[in-house]
Amino acid sequence: MSDLLPFFRAWVTDPKKVSAISPSSPALARLITSEVTANQTPVLELGPGTGVFTRALLDRGVRPDDLTLIEAGPQFSKLLADRYPGVRIVEMDASRLGNAQLFQPGSLSNAISGLPLLSMSPRKIIGILRGTFGYLREDGAFYQFTYGPRCPVPSAILSRLDLRATRIGTTVRNMPPSSVYKIERQNRATDRKPA
Template sequence: MAEVTLFLREYVKTRRDVGAIAPSSARLCRALTRYMIPNPARPRAVLEVGAGTGAVTRYITGSLGPLDTLDLIEANPRFATLLRDTYAGDPRVRTHTGLIQEHELGSYDTIVCGLPFANFDARTTEDIFDRLLASLRPGGTLSFFGYVGGETVRRTLADGADRERTLAGLGALRGILRRHTFRTETVLGNLPPARVHHLAPVGPPVHSEQAHACDCRATSA
């Protein structure tokens, strides 16, 4: 409950940066971590950008092996403090405060992103996706979400210079999705309903069929 209260308080103060209006639901968390495929051959490296209060982080850490690592990047200092305190005893997790543009990224098997791209201008959107996609290892995946109807709301509410900025940003996002998306799924069990996009640098990831099989088991559960 304390995390929800903190989330709502920060949303009211900095809604442009927080983006979401409530922590991610269990169904959205499962969809975002769909492609965290176990790899017994070597440790996995995972990055979560825009971790918020840690709703998705809990799903990620729950599937990490003892040698896997998780980097968290969170711009909101209050959220970052919460995350740092929560995982202070877990050597696999490292929390970084600030914008993704301020950090040198490593090389990752899986990237999960919760940034509100509908709020960003075209240059920021393209810069962030360039950084994330370039940080993926061969066969790696990038998963992020947007709210169903979110683009329509942004276009409707924006006016003047903000409308031009919004339209350019959304256009850049659609172009990135066309080039890199290998799967999109709609999650109705979230407030509000969300659409999860799974991306790869070039074509579908090598383990996409294996992950699709996992989807069936997750749904039945």
């Protein structure tokens, strides 16, 4: 319940930017963070909102100082700073990551994204992925959830950026039900079939 009021305030202010009908559930948070361990750090989280994925990452053993949150909304940024002391919070548009020089190239292990990619332009999606993969290690992964029936990153963009997406699971214990995709560089992908 404590997430509903800040979520509703942000939704009323800019529903297109929030692009969700309710905060993400703990079940979705467990699924999207299921492949991240305390040994796979530092971690970047994009669009943390009320911080349900942040809490799941900390519960998986990721230390606060190994976690950076990129949040464009000032209301959510303040809420996150109050809830998660010691976690680095950067208030900015995630599509500008590539120019921000927040990390050394290849220094991050994983990225967890709560961004509403389905409501974004191809140019913005490319900016987010290019910027993030510029910071990820060669074997790093980008985890993205979606309410839709397929990966929210169009196949043309995956191909252009030499990336591959694999669905790692679906949860019906979210409103609406959601799937999680793992996006990796083509040359680091496993033998699983693309989504």
